Amino acid sequence: VVGGLEFAVADLTLAEAGRHQLRLAEYEMPGLMSIREEFRESQPLKGARIAGSLHMTVQTAVLIETLVALGAQVRWVSCNIFSTQDEAAAAVVVGSGTVEAPAGVPVFAWKGETLDEYWWATMRLFDFDGVGPNMILDDGGDATLLVHKGVEFEGAGAVPQTTEADSHEYSIILETLRASLADDPQRFTRIAAEIRGVTEETTTGVARLYKLAKEGGLLFPAINVNDSVTKSKFDNKYGIRHSLVDGLNRATDVMLGGKLALVCGYGDVGKGAAETLRGQGARVVVTEIDPICALQAAMDGMQVARIEDVLGEVDIFVTTTGGTDIITAEHLAGMKHNAIVGNVGHFDDEIDMAGLAKVPGVKKIEIKPQVHEWAFPDGHSVIVLSEGRLMNLGNATGHPSFVMSNSFSNQVIAQIELWTKPGEYEKQVYVLPKHLDEKVARLHLDALGVKLTTLSKKQAEYLGVDVEGPYKPEHYRY
Numbered sequence: 001v002v003g004g005l006e007f008a009v010a011d012l013t014l015a016e017a018g019r020h021q022l023r024l025a026e027y028e029m030p031g032l033m034s035i036r037e038e039f040r041e042s043q044p045l046k047g048a049r050i051a052g053s054l055h056m057t058v059q060t061a062v063l064i065e066t067l068v069a070l071g072a073q074v075r076w077v078s079c080n081i082f083s084t085q086d087e088a089a090a091a092v093v094v095g096s097g098t099v100e101a102p103a104g105v106p107v108f109a110w111k112g113e114t115l116d117e118y119w120w121a122t123m124r125l126f127d128f129d130g131v132g133p134n135m136i137l138d139d140g141g142d143a144t145l146l147v148h149k150g151v152e153f154e155g156a157g158a159v160p161q162t163t164e165a166d167s168h169e170y171s172i173i174l175e176t177l178r179a180s181l182a183d184d185p186q187r188f189t190r191i192a193a194e195i196r197g198v199t200e201e202t203t204t205g206v207a208r209l210y211k212l213a214k215e216g217g218l219l220f221p222a223i224n225v226n227d228s229v230t231k232s233k234f235d236n237k238y239g240i241r242h243s244l245v246d247g248l249n250r251a252t253d254v255m256l257g258g259k260l261a262l263v264c265g266y267g268d269v270g271k272g273a274a275e276t277l278r279g280q281g282a283r284v285v286v287t288e289i290d291p292i293c294a295l296q297a298a299m300d301g302m303q304v305a306r307i308e309d310v311l312g313e314v315d316i317f318v319t320t321t322g323g324t325d326i327i328t329a330e331h332l333a334g335m336k337h338n339a340i341v342g343n344v345g346h347f348d349d350e351i352d353m354a355g356l357a358k359v360p361g362v363k364k365i366e367i368k369p370q371v372h373e374w375a376f377p378d379g380h381s382v383i384v385l386s387e388g389r390l391m392n393l394g395n396a397t398g399h400p401s402f403v404m405s406n407s408f409s410n411q412v413i414a415q416i417e418l419w420t421k422p423g424e425y426e427k428q429v430y431v432l433p434k435h436l437d438e439k440v441a442r443l444h445l446d447a448l449g450v451k452l453t454t455l456s457k458k459q460a461e462y463l464g465v466d467v468e469g470p471y472k473p474e475h476y477r478y
């Protein structure tokens with residue numbers, strides 16, 4: 001705590017460097033900046049106490065300061081142990097103050113947290129000077145998970161004992177909630193009753209929300225930001241097209257042209273990943289379980305195969321599925337020497353890192369932070385990036401500002417929806433209406449010099465749409 005402000009970041013003296021980057025990012029984020037102008041007077045988020053769990057990058061800093069400009073009180077953590085940009089975290093904490101007297105937002109995030117530190121930080125989201133948050137902004141659903149598990153265990157009066165089957169991370173979550181229950185047996189029950197809703201950023205978090213809603217266990221309304229067209233069809237695809245290669249280059253600086261790359265999954269992220277690798281001159285093979293996406297990959301000119309068919313020939317492996325056990329310890333053992341392995345799906349179980357650590361005689365050598373050589377006793381090595389976690393954020397700085405301006409404009413609009421319309425949304429998962437999706441796109445056209453054609457009245461009537469939009473029916477897929 002400095003000058004009454006609580007925070008935990010790597011180094012506040014990085015704030016000035018962070019602020020310079022924020023200034024440049026603001027210029028590249030026209031959506032967020034025009035939303036700031038539109039709502040600065042009316043302060044629609046006044047009274048909102050937002051608990052935010054989303055990669056603490058430069059772009060997220062612009063999001064946080066937009067929420068504050070609209071009247072919200074905010075606390076923030078990263079949703080990944082490696083994704084924080086320490087200078088951005090420092091700049092957000094310092095705000096309009098100084099290093100000696102910071103006047104910004106409480107941030108609890110630094111690059112290279114341990115899992116214990118990560119869950120400690122996430123718990124700090126839930127204490128706004130003695131009261132809880134009343135909104136959540138989530139990426140991957142960890143903040144939402146803590147509230148739901150907390151309420152469940154408080155209802156039962158106890159936290160279950162950790163078992164052998166629990167992952168290391170889940171046992172930390174159980175410990176965290178056990179301590180919380182001992183300290184305040186109704187903490188999350190009270191918090192959940194006050195929360196008006198959650199807005200969720202990514203595919204994996206959205207999948208968790210739909211599952212909860214289906215089981216009848218969702219405790220408050222949710223907006224699925226990911227499935228705004230201006231999010232998943234832009235951030236997931238064009239964002240990864242930028243940040244995957246950025247991560248590979250910063251981590252290894254290996255020549256990508258001429259190499260054989262395997263992309264597991266051909267959804268939105270997989271499509272961006274395959275395109276960027278091909279753009280660098282790599283030959284790209286795709287794996288898929290869904291016949292539609294497999295056919296898309298084939299029609300886009302990719303070879304579609306099973307991982308076992310190409311295992312020993314591939315130079316670069318990238319997982320993008322949001323699934324589990326995509327690359328197993330057995331696969332890692334069968335790869336060619338110095339094959340590079342990275343994941344850009346949300347959680348780290350796409351690559352079986354726990355299984356890799358258990359291979360008899362295997363040695364882990366740190367090349368540099370977030371780049372490790374795993375040397376097998378037979379003499380071959382594999383290079384694993386970011387310990388199997390999101391390597392585009394762990395080895396690089398995530399997606400660039402312009403595309404994140406689209407995603408985060410949806411986030412801010414979704415926060416305003418849920419905060420200003422209590423009672424209008426059930427405990428279900430919603431997507432934003434199409435006219436708001438089109439609005440987000442519109443906010444980004446001028447910056448690229450796009451000149452949009454306007455429908456005539458006659459043309460609009462012919463198509464059966466309004467001159468002002470929305471232009472497509474709900475079932476249209478873009």
Ligand code: NAI
Binds near residue numbers: 203204269287288
């Ligand atoms: P998606 O659902 O569009 O694509 C995933 C694809 O993987 C699907 O086509 C599915 O059929 C395929 N798949 C599932 N299991 C498979 C298996 N065993 N083998 C081969 N293919 C398999 O999802 P999207 O939007 O592409 O997101 C994927 C993951 O990336 C999610 O975890 C999401 O949260 C994360 N994400 C990461 C970002 C980043 O910056 N690194 C940005 C956006 C999303």
